[in-house]
Amino acid sequence: MTEPNIFTAFLPAAERAAYGRSARNRVSRSDHSHFEAGRDRPDPIGVIERQSATRVPELVPIRYGRMLESPFRFYRGAAAIMAMDLGRFPDTGLRVQLCGDAHLLNFRLLASPERHLVFDINDFDETLDGPFEWDVKRLAASFVIAARANGFPVKEQNSAVQTCVQAYRERMREFAGMGTLDIWYAQDDTDHMRKLLASSMDKEARRRADEATAKARTRTHLQAFAKLTEASAEGRRIAPDPPLITPLRDLTAESGAAEQEKELQVILDDYAHTLSAERRHLLRHYRLVDIARKVVGVGSVGTRCWILLLLGRDDDDPLLLQAKEAQESVLAAHTHGERYDNQGRRVVSGQRLIQTTSDIFLGWTHVVGLDGHERDFYVRQLRDWKGIARPETMGPDLLRLFARLCGASLARAHARSGDPVAIATYLGGSDRFDRALTVFAQAYADQNERDFAALGAASRSGRVTVEEL
Structure with a gap:
């Protein structure tokens, strides 16, 4: 379990460094290599089932179906399992605002309000205050799992992890020497990305980077509007694609739809009050x-x-917003972080803290539904210049380049909310932490495969119902 947060940023740099060095007494850098499930480890399928109990029942089989597509897809849906595992071991006590689900597909190209492309974290559903290494470990393990899916040998798997963690460690060291405002203003725009990767980008990597940048610029709200809507007698409306996209008018009887529309209008009206004037x-x-x-x-x-x-x-002249239910972070049961009265506000606050440029329509709300249940939501634009990585198309060299981007970007996010001097001092100048996380990532990828197999067995036995789409 984590210790209460100790805010060190106001202390002299020497004291902050000493605090970071003392964290090695709690957990040495080499200790991070250790992962063992243990006989007392809770049933991982039970963890997923408890989450499913609060969700729309007819959609839960789709969740299981997606998680059973591959070990990597399982990993994406198993943040609660990993939070449980990480929470069972001692941690450094060096706290930051965690992404909470820092796997490699949650890093992508995004549009800033100034219409520049930046590389940043995208998903904050699980964000919460906690020890910095939890995000780094989740990111590291995701690279092993993705590399295994591509058939890469162990050497290439480890190389991707070491590249990622080294980039995190070295960039945190850079931030430790920077002023507070310089850290806050730092962002990974396309020029910075090219500079970061210049020494290791060959002609093919540059071509792929340019292609990804150009494609991201086409993924606008207008493209989403054209794809998701159709002409009707009433004008442009959302096109049905059940069960993935189901217009409200098709979900309930006419009278029920009217009531639910009122509920969603309340969501929209209340959400507006969380935006600036x-x-x-x-x-x-x-x-x-x-x-x-x-x-x-x-x-x-x-x-x-x-x-x-x-x-x-x-x-x-459309605007597409997404109102997404925000439940308690999977990290909440394993940390002593701040507790929020509104989980949508938690998501938005965390995102604004660690993402360099957030969506201008990002906000939150709370509603009492027609079923009497109270729910929190956060709201943002549905799509705005998002460039999504496709690790299955990457060779070893390109995966390493992407690992470097992700590791450096995560360090920037953590430096905004945590103490880069303390974290950088803890990590040190050697590759000891990098090597430890390589061992951890391999061990956790093995555990992820066992949990993936357990979900498959639960499906075959009828314990869970699966729908494949």
Whole structure:
């Protein structure tokens, strides 16, 4: 379990460094190599089932179906299992605002409000205050799992992990020497990414990087609008694609749909109050015209998620928002972090703290549903210049380049919320921590495969119901 947060940023640098060095007495760098499930480890399928109990029942089989597609897809849906595992071991006590689900597919190209492309963390559903190494370990293990899926030998798997962790450690060292505002303003735009990778990018890597950048710029809200909507007698409306996208009008009887639409209008109205005044003014230029339930991701499948279609001047002036249910972070049971009265606010606060440029429409709300249950939501734009990595298409060299980007980006996120001097001193100048996490990542990838097999057995025995789409 973690110790209460000790905020060290106001102390002299020498004292902050001493605090980081003393953390080695709690957990040495080499100790991070250790992972053993133990006989008292709770049933991993039970952990997933407890999450499923609070979700939309008819969507839960889709979640299991997606998790059974591959060990990597399972890993994406098993953040609660890994949080349980990490929480059973001693930690450094060097706390940051954690992403909470820092696997490699949660790093991608995003659009800043100034319309620049930046590389950053994308998913914050599990964000919470906790020990920095939990994010690094989840990211490291994801590279082993992805490399195994590509058939890479162990040497190449380990190389990706070491590259990732080394980039984290070296960039944290850079931040330790920077001023507070310089750290806050730092961002990984395309120019910085090229500089970071210049020494190791060959012609093919540059081509792939340019291609990914160009593709991300095409993934605008207008592209999403064209893909997700269709013309109707009433105007542009969300196109059904059940069960993945189901318009509200198709989910309930006409009377029930009207009541649910009122509920979602309340979500929208209350959410607007969490925006700054100028953004509330901007939102008032749009009117809500359609709503649909959407199935998203892997680990999030079954949580309530709505697409809200708003139109401005006319049918060619859309705004697509996503209102996603926010439940308690999977980390909450394993840390002594701050407890929030609204889980949507937790997600938004965490995102604003560790992401360099957040969506201008990012906000939160709370609603009492027609079923009497109280639920929290956070709201953001559905899509805005998102470039998503495809690790299955990467060779070993390209995967290492991506690992370097992810490790460096995670260090930037942690340096904003934690103490980079203490963390950098703890990590030190040697590769001891890097090598330890390589051993850990291999061990945890093995455990992930065993848990994946356990879910398959639960499906075959009828313990869980699976739907493949």
